[in-house]
Amino acid sequence: QSALTQPRSVSGSPGLSVTISCTGTSSDVISHDYVSWYQQHPGKAPKLMIYDVSERPSGVPDRFSGSRSGNTASLTISGLQAEDEADYYCCSFVTSYTWVFGGGTTVTVL
Amino acid sequence: QVQLQESGPGLVKASETLSLTCTVSGGSTRNFYWHWIRQPPGKGLEWIAYIYYGRSPNYNPSLTSRVTVSLDTSTNQFSLQLTSVTAADTAVYYCARHPGPGVTDYFDFWGQGALVTVS
Numbered sequence: 001q002s003a004l005t006q007p008r009s010v011s012g013s014p015g016l017s018v019t020i021s022c023t024g025t026s027s028d029v030i031s032h033d034y035v036s037w038y039q040q041h042p043g044k045a046p047k048l049m050i051y052d053v054s055e056r057p058s059g060v061p062d063r064f065s066g067s068r069s070g071n072t073a074s075l076t077i078s079g080l081q082a083e084d085e086a087d088y089y090c091c092s093f094v095t096s097y098t099w100v101f102g103g104g105t106t107v108t109v110l
Numbered sequence: 111q112v113q114l115q116e117s118g119p120g121l122v123k124a125s126e127t128l129s130l131t132c133t134v135s136g137g138s139t140r141n142f143y144w145h146w147i148r149q150p151p152g153k154g155l156e157w158i159a160y161i162y163y164g165r166s167p168n169y170n171p172s173l174t175s176r177v178t179v180s181l182d183t184s185t186n187q188f189s190l191q192l193t194s195v196t197a198a199d200t201a202v203y204y205c206a207r208h209p210g211p212g213v214t215d216y217f218d219f220w221g222q223g224a225l226v227t228v229s
Contacts, residue, residue: 034215038155045204045223046155051216089155093215097168099145099157 004029004090004102011108017078020105022090024071029100034093035073037066040104041086049088050075077107085109112136114205116224122199124228128192132205132221139163139181143208144188145217146179148201156201160208161188195228202226 005023012018022035035053038046048057050066053073063078073092077084090102118130132144146158159179161167167179173192181188192199202225206217 034211036216038217045220046217047220048216048218052214055214057216057218091155091157091217093211096171097211098170099160101147101155101157104154 004092004100006088006090006102006105008103009106009108011110012077012080013110014080014082016080017076018080018107019077020075020088020090020107022073022075022092022102024073024092029071029092029094032093032095033068035066035068036091037064037073037075038089038091039084039086040089046089080109082109112207112219114207114219114221116203116205116221118224118226120225121227121229122195124196125194128190128195128199128226128228130190130203130205130224130226131187132189134186134188134207137207139183139186139188143210144181145206145208146190147204147206147217149204149223150198150201158190158192158203162210197228200226200228 003025037050040046053068054066113135140163143162145160159169161179161181176193178191202223205221207219
């Protein structure tokens, strides 16, 4: 199955910004607009943060934003806060009506 | 508010069948797509399968020979069966809701997760 590649970890100081990339390895992922991002704190279920590349669900702070360029999607956290420290996963719909997740990125707030 | 809750044995013997049920409250299972997703300890998320009322389910190609999902709208539950399990199937298993592919794409409600250990 197609894979999504994320950096294992990123870090940033409070108040600054971090960006997590998510790159698709084939043309059937990422190249469309069906990319979502999930935040997961230890021992908790994932939480939807961004969908359809750049849409933000109600209740998610506007510090979180998403974008896509070619086969790479990105999640940016601006004004980093302590509670943003978590694992983040991208997810893409695949044209065969399956879904694939990235390997996850640990965000550390310094 | 929609809630999902996984249930089933937390311990399964190798070579046997893993069975889990997801109970949906606060909404009907006749709408939306219903998914299973798993996460091995310390590792990332893996999509397993989905089912939608009145349609055939679809499975992760890497698991398709061992996975079956079913939906019972009368009890508002959907289920997962994974046969011939090995230690590699040890994971937290999540059920999740999805509005349906092709229009928008997200998993908006998740269960709390059920840890299944293969011994």
